[in-house]
Amino acid sequence: MFRAIERLGDRALYFIELWGQMGMFLLTTLASLLRPPYHLHPILKQIHFIGARSTLVILVAGVFTGMVVALQFYDTLVRFGSVAMLGSAVALALIRELGPVLSALVVIGRAGSAICAEIGIMRNDEQIDALECMAIDPYKYLIAPRILGGLIAVPALTMIFIVVGIFGGWFVGVVLFGVSEAAYFHGMYDTVVWHDVWMGVVKSFVFGLIIVWVATVRGFFLHLDRSGVFGAEGVSRTTTNAVVFSTIGVLVSDYLISAVML
Amino acid sequence: MKRLNLEFGVGLFLLLGLAAFFYLAIRMGDVGLLRQEGYTVTARFISSSGLKEGAMVELAGVRVGKVRRIALDPERYESVVTLAIEPGVQITEDTIASVRTAGIIGDKFIKLTPGGMDLYLADGDEIVDTESSLDIEELVSKYIFEGSDTAQSE
Numbered sequence: 466m467f468r469a470i471e472r473l474g475d476r477a478l479y480f481i482e483l484w485g486q487m488g489m490f491l492l493t494t495l496a497s498l499l500r501p502p503y504h505l506h507p508i509l510k511q512i513h514f515i516g517a518r519s520t521l522v523i524l525v526a527g528v529f530t531g532m533v534v535a536l537q538f539y540d541t542l543v544r545f546g547s548v549a550m551l552g553s554a555v556a557l558a559l560i561r562e563l564g565p566v567l568s569a570l571v572v573i574g575r576a577g578s579a580i581c582a583e584i585g586i587m588r589n590d591e592q593i594d595a596l597e598c599m600a601i602d603p604y605k606y607l608i609a610p611r612i613l614g615g616l617i618a619v620p621a622l623t624m625i626f627i628v629v630g631i632f633g634g635w636f637v638g639v640v641l642f643g644v645s646e647a648a649y650f651h652g653m654y655d656t657v658v659w660h661d662v663w664m665g666v667v668k669s670f671v672f673g674l675i676i677v678w679v680a681t682v683r684g685f686f687l688h689l690d691r692s693g694v695f696g697a698e699g700v701s702r703t704t705t706n707a708v709v710f711s712t713i714g715v716l717v718s719d720y721l722i723s724a725v726m727l
Numbered sequence: 728m729k730r731l732n733l734e735f736g737v738g739l740f741l742l743l744g745l746a747a748f749f750y751l752a753i754r755m756g757d758v759g760l761l762r763q764e765g766y767t768v769t770a771r772f773i774s775s776s777g778l779k780e781g782a783m784v785e786l787a788g789v790r791v792g793k794v795r796r797i798a799l800d801p802e803r804y805e806s807v808v809t810l811a812i813e814p815g816v817q818i819t820e821d822t823i824a825s826v827r828t829a830g831i832i833g834d835k836f837i838k839l840t841p842g843g844m845d846l847y848l849a850d851g852d853e854i855v856d857t858e859s860s861l862d863i864e865e866l867v868s869k870y871i872f873e874g875s876d877t878a879q880s881e
Contacts, residue, residue, distance in 0.1 A: 509733060509734060509737050510733060512737045512740070512741070513733050513736050513737045513740070516737070516740050516741075516744070517736040517737055517739070517740035518736075520740055520743070556755065560751065560755070617741070618740075620744070620748075621740065621741060621743070621744025621745070621747075621748075622744065624744050624745075624747035624748040624751060625743055625744055625747045627747065627751060628747040628750055628751065629747075653755065654754055654755060655783075657755035658755075658781055659752070659755075661755070662751045662752055662755055665751075666748075
């Protein structure tokens with residue numbers, strides 16, 4: 466009985482500690498950004514890794530998402546005789562929800578896991594300790610470029626996803642089902658307002674931050690994990706954790722942002 | 728060469744992203760860098776129920792602007808609607824502004840019916856003649872109750 470309560474308290478303390486760890490981590494990274502030296506090249510490299518190399522996946526995912534959304538909306542709207550709304554429906558769904566969330570999920574799978582494993586292995590092989598021995602700030606050197614890269618790359622990927630999705634929807638709606646092209650695009654231009662686009666942009670920035678933040682913090686504190694497992698097993702555990710946490714983080718914050726901004 | 732490749736890839740990617748963003752922002756969001764400066768006029772309505780900011784302003788069925796702001800006049804309890812009119816469209820002083828609905832349940836918009844005067848409204852002027860929004864519910868109930876009144880009196 467007492468043991469159960471004790472364990473509960475222990476869990477709660479660990480949970481709070483975890484949040485504190487994450488918060489301190491982010492603040493330290495942000496503070497390290499203000500200090501010189503300012504190197505642009507590491508950031509470019511991260512944008513390349515997180516963004517440029519995800520473009521193909523995003524293009525394919527975007528086209529098919531747009532297509533299937535158009536297909537489903539067409540089937541629904543036809544029952545109400547309001548097929549003219551197809552463009553607005555597809556555009557709003559993509560801009561406000563599907564674009565940001567699905568691109569974030571793709572980036573988690575492609576880049577988030579890789580970043581976490583990379584940092585985790587660096588910690589495991591004591592490379593991060595070596596950096597500290599050489600008086601190189603690992604936050605500045607390893608984490609900051611990744612966070613900045615994520616903050617730039619994820620919104621760009623999201624925008625590409627949305628636009629490609631809209632044209633995927635155009636293909637299904639206009640080319641396959643013969644919805645009028647004017648209705649598709651003008652309905653879209655008239656309905657969608659700046660606020661909708663802004664919501665998508667805000668979401669993609671927050672998701673970009675969450676993805677890289679969770680991935681780096683899990684990898685960076687591999688050695689503080691409570692299970693006490695290091696080595697290859699520790700890296701695999703921590704990577705799985707990072708993917709699960711950032712997915713949940715993205716979905717929860719998606720709801721919160723929608724609730725606040727609608 | 729490796730470095731060049733990296734920068735080329737990143738550049739291409741960011742350009743794609745920016746192009747997509749500008750497409751969304753300018754075509755969808757109507758925030759153009761090339762936004763033309765129009766002018767605004769106000770109109771007072773007893774009720775602008777259902778009208779939203781950003782709604783269309785039509786003249787002869789052509790879109791000539793949109794609703795910039797809807798505010799309450801706390802003294803007269805009237806709705807003050809600010810209309811942003813595109814440049815090059817001149818509105819006569821005796822224009823009638825009415826809140827209309829596209830279709831039965833469609834969006835509300837402002838319909839401008841021009842008059843015959845030679846004087847045109849300038850930036851900040853007010854449209855004097857207005858028609859408030861038609862409330863379908865009110866109309867229906869009016870029809871029903873008036874119908875029953877006349878039936879009883881006969």
